[in-house]
Amino acid sequence: MATGTFKETDIRPSHIMDGQMVHIEADRNRLLQFKDRFEFVACPACAEEMASEAFVKNGLSYVTCKCCETLYINPRPTPEILEYCYSHSEVYDYWNQHVFPAAEEARREKIFQPRAKKVAEFCKRLGINHPALMEVGAAYGTFCEEARRSGVFRRIVAVEPTPALAQTLRDKGFEVAESCVEKVAIENASLDVIVSFEVIEHLFSPRDFFRKCAQMLSPGGILIVTCPNVKGFDILTLRELASSVDHEHLNYFHPSSLSLLAASCGLTPVESFTPGQLDAELVRKAILKGEFDASGQHFLKRVLIDEWDQFGQPFQQFLADHGLSSHLWLVARKNSVSGVRMHRLFIEQ
Numbered sequence: 001m002a003t004g005t006f007k008e009t010d011i012r013p014s015h016i017m018d019g020q021m022v023h024i025e026a027d028r029n030r031l032l033q034f035k036d037r038f039e040f041v042a043c044p045a046c047a048e049e050m051a052s053e054a055f056v057k058n059g060l061s062y063v064t065c066k067c068c069e070t071l072y073i074n075p076r077p078t079p080e081i082l083e084y085c086y087s088h089s090e091v092y093d094y095w096n097q098h099v100f101p102a103a104e105e106a107r108r109e110k111i112f113q114p115r116a117k118k119v120a121e122f123c124k125r126l127g128i129n130h131p132a133l134m135e136v137g138a139a140y141g142t143f144c145e146e147a148r149r150s151g152v153f154r155r156i157v158a159v160e161p162t163p164a165l166a167q168t169l170r171d172k173g174f175e176v177a178e179s180c181v182e183k184v185a186i187e188n189a190s191l192d193v194i195v196s197f198e199v200i201e202h203l204f205s206p207r208d209f210f211r212k213c214a215q216m217l218s219p220g221g222i223l224i225v226t227c228p229n230v231k232g233f234d235i236l237t238l239r240e241l242a243s244s245v246d247h248e249h250l251n252y253f254h255p256s257s258l259s260l261l262a263a264s265c266g267l268t269p270v271e272s273f274t275p276g277q278l279d280a281e282l283v284r285k286a287i288l289k290g291e292f293d294a295s296g297q298h299f300l301k302r303v304l305i306d307e308w309d310q311f312g313q314p315f316q317q318f319l320a321d322h323g324l325s326s327h328l329w330l331v332a333r334k335n336s337v338s339g340v341r342m343h344r345l346f347i348e349q
């Protein structure tokens, strides 16, 4: 299930990534000034309220659900605070101006082309022909471009709340809903496929997002989401030191808890898998930088440092193949039962 082998620097050039540190801090401070207005929530996956403290990072409290082991920030910024912070984000500006342009072609080849191919394969496998596709959080439109190039989709709708990005998408010729997905209104929706890459970890209520997607999908249509996997190698090993544990990511699911959430919103999980390529490299980097102490971890030291050239890649492949990478995909299908029932009722009448 690999998406093609690549290194972190291919998709996030290090000299450019270093330049964003000051902006990350500014964004985080902007968020933290609203801390007294943060709200407590139940588990974003199973809705239970019993949770144990996991750790505090950068002034934010992370808790682990006692029922399903989802990790989440609690209390957390409200949707209004999030909207304000994202619309004033320096990091997003920086990515638009520096990271995306510098890494666009590498990201296209290493990330977006395999993604578009994989989404098309799922449609084919599940018998969804000439689907209408919607991408939530379409950003620069690179996935939409690859989806258009595939010729598989009869309609492509890009949902993007950031005005500058929405304009870029319109300039690229896409049908755009300039809105967050919770408020989106699509004419003649009947969507067959909704995709959303690395979005749900940012949301105040992933449940509202899943419900809204289930509402917009045609019966039998599929939702494909990606997000960090809290039970993957780099997050489970590094915990609060993991770079993906940051102030923007409020929710850290794992394959079972994400499936649970989908199922409770009328979506039947079809498949979850973890095609990540970066876990081993991220942990190795943390060890080499002295951020993570692996002095007592002889196995990790052997695989990730001493014999990296021999074991690094196959170890990463093992993680990816066994659901152990920290990059998670879920494919879930809208139940068509209600559709069948409606049909029967109609005939019986």
Ligand SMILES: [Zn+2]
Pocket: 043, 044, 045, 046, 047, 048, 065, 066, 067, 068, 069, 070
């Ligand atoms: Zn839970």
